């Protein structure tokens with residue numbers, strides 16, 4: 001298999017990224033892919049990464065840094081290419097970019113039903129932080 005090419009996501013990648021989200025169940029009804037894509041392209045776009053194999057988008061990760069912690073969102077690998085190290089490669093790429101910004105620690109949230117993701121992140125050295133994860137929409141039309 002060709003090696004994964006990781007690069008910053010750009011405007012022309014939207015359709016493929018949205019399709020990958022559909023295949024990976026990331027496009028929940030309240031997570032409108034257009035709005036997520038546009039917001040991230042406008043803010044810290046260098047932390048929104050895609051992975052390509054033979055010019056086809058097979059993986060994504062959206063990282064962020066607010067000055068204290070780094071955050072990971074939308075990590076996804078095409079179901080046809082799982083368990084080949086691509087998820088790990090996307091996380092390494094995100095960690096490298098966050099570290100270059102001076103970020104000391106990375107946090108992430110996992111849906112309670114997603115035990116596969118828990119197992120994956122544990123393999124990468126993540127462990128449970130005993131915290132409540134709470135959220136509140138501050139834009140009336142969104143639940144993101």
Ligand SMILES: CC(C)(COP(=O)(O)OP(=O)(O)OC[C@H]1O[C@@H](n2cnc3c(N)ncnc32)[C@H](O)[C@@H]1OP(=O)(O)O)[C@@H](O)C(=O)NCCC(=O)NCCS
Nearest residue numbers: 075076077082083084085086087088110116117119120123
């Ligand atoms: C989670 C996900 C990104 C993992 O991608 P992947 O490319 O299959 O993972 P990798 O091949 O890089 O695996 C890295 C390590 O995790 C382990 N791993 C991956 N998936 C696993 C699973 N379901 N159960 C147990 N271990 C798993 C691998 O065996 C590997 O371990 P090793 O390096 O010690 O051999 C992928 O399953 C996915 O896209 N899931 C749907 C979207 C999702 O849930 N994203 C996370 C949202 S929080």
